[in-house]
Amino acid sequence: MSVALVTITHNGIGKAIVDAAESILGTPTITVRHCSFIAGDDVEQFERRVMDTVREADAGDGVLVLTDLIGATPCNVAQRLAPAHHVRVLSGISLPMVLRVFTYARCDLAQLVERASDGARVGVIECGPSDQAPS
Amino acid sequence: MSVALVTITHNGIGKAIVDAAESILGTPTITVRHCSFIAGDDVEQFERRVMDTVREADAGDGVLVLTDLIGATPCNVAQRLAPAHHVRVLSGISLPMVLRVFTYARCDLAQLVERASDGARVGVIECGPSDQAPS
Numbered sequence: 584m585s586v587a588l589v590t591i592t593h594n595g596i597g598k599a600i601v602d603a604a605e606s607i608l609g610t611p612t613i614t615v616r617h618c619s620f621i622a623g624d625d626v627e628q629f630e631r632r633v634m635d636t637v638r639e640a641d642a643g644d645g646v647l648v649l650t651d652l653i654g655a656t657p658c659n660v661a662q663r664l665a666p667a668h669h670v671r672v673l674s675g676i677s678l679p680m681v682l683r684v685f686t687y688a689r690c691d692l693a694q695l696v697e698r699a700s701d702g703a704r705v706g707v708i709e710c711g712p713s714d715q716a717p718s
Numbered sequence: 719m720s721v722a723l724v725t726i727t728h729n730g731i732g733k734a735i736v737d738a739a740e741s742i743l744g745t746p747t748i749t750v751r752h753c754s755f756i757a758g759d760d761v762e763q764f765e766r767r768v769m770d771t772v773r774e775a776d777a778g779d780g781v782l783v784l785t786d787l788i789g790a791t792p793c794n795v796a797q798r799l800a801p802a803h804h805v806r807v808l809s810g811i812s813l814p815m816v817l818r819v820f821t822y823a824r825c826d827l828a829q830l831v832e833r834a835s836d837g838a839r840v841g842v843i844e845c846g847p848s849d850q851a852p853s
Binding site: 648 | 806
């Protein structure tokens with residue numbers, strides 16, 4: 584079982600997060616590719632690049648696509664992939680989300696979606712001690 | 719009311735996300751600063767940079783610190799700020815989280831923490847249609 588991970592985000596967000604995950608957990612066992620969209624980029628060209636990247640990344644067990652924001656161009660392009668490819672698309676990419684993907688890289692695609700979305704939600708933690716101004 | 723936003727993350731994650739938020743919503747009314755930590759950086763130097771950045775960003779209404787991962791160096795440094803500064807620290811930074819901060823920039827610090835954490839959790843959405851391989 585070897586699902587691939589493709590990030591489709593604005594401004595290299597996906598690569599920055601995956602690089603951080605690698606600095607924490609080491610090189611992942613999962614295949615990882617990135618497609619970055621900058622405001623003003625040609626959307627059709629971006630879409631072709633995304634199609635090619637997903638096709639090349641898929642070793643037969645499907646592709647988990649992590650994107651940044653539902654309704655924005657990277658996510659819209661990712662959603663258009665779905666009918667033609669074995670992909671699942673999850674928005675709200677964050678470092679806790681990617682760490683879960685690395686940790687559960689041997690799960691199947693459906694399980695990986697659950698792990699990743701759960702990891703992202705539980706990774707939102709208030710860790711500062713107080714809302715009071717210092718005395 | 720003018721809370722400041724400081725991102726304290728690995729590998730420029732915070733700046734990449736804030737730049738994407740700006741490309742969607744335009745220049746924010748909130749003051750934004752970034753501190754990026756790369757694996758191998760000197761932690762004491764990084765901590766001094768973070769202290770200076772937070773001190774300079776705070777216009778008197780406090781600072782919302784968004785970081786990437788609880789337990790990692792950027793978050794640990796952010797947590798050490800809290801006793802000496804009027805800050806709240808939230809982990810799990812994502813584009814939906816930052817968009818909420820931009821949208822509710824006139825809220826006070828406590829309200830902003832709620833909006834940001836809520837935005838991040840609800841921004842984790844499965845938006846691909848199927849886990850079935852194409853026929």
